[in-house]
Amino acid sequence: QGVSAPDFVVLTHWHWDHVLGAAEPGVSVIANARTAEKLDIFASADWSDEGLDRWVREGAMSAAGIEQLKLELPSPRDVRIAAPTFVITEGLEIDLGGGVRCVIRHVGGDHADDSTVIHVQPDRVLFLGDCLYGSIHKPGTYTSERLLPLTEKLLALDVEHSIGGHNNTIIRRAEFETYVGKMRLAAQLVAE
Secondary structure: OOOOOEEEEEEEOHHHHHHHHOOOOOOEEEEHHHHHHHHHHHOOOOOHHHHHHHHOOOOOOOHHHHHHHHOOOOOOOOOOOOOOEEEEEEEEEEEOOOEEEEEEEEEOOOOOOEEEEEEEEOOOOEEEOOOOOOOOOOOOOOOOHHHHHHHHHHHHHOOOOEEEOOOEEEHHHHHHHHHHHHHHHHHHHHHH
């Protein structure tokens, strides 16, 4: 693509489809402390079909997620887990030069309690990861206790364009506000 190699990788949360492959570029990895804990578990995990099935039985991962992992990474699996070079708790700001900064911020949520977003300034772009997705154990489900604080954090950011973790659609601010507004209304109605 003619793009230079990355200087670092930021992990948005611990799920396998977001962390496997982080070792490939051979660069520094930035992760939330909760993500780092999961990476430690992954580093010593049994990645065989039997080991993955055990994760489902123990409730550590969803059956659908494990089936997708098996499909994308057929057995035998050679899984290398990147140990984070930088572990953050709440956030980190990186000056990329030329007046561009990346603000990496822990936001939590129902999808993963370690969900982290990347806010590129002054471009006003927000990489959401999967933070607005529902629970992996009960797909499409949310709790108002996690969703409402998450939406407050996201709406407080000076963002014009947002990009989710599993699509290439760029969402403009007005569309994002409408979408998040509907989610907040649903959460408030359920709570009432």
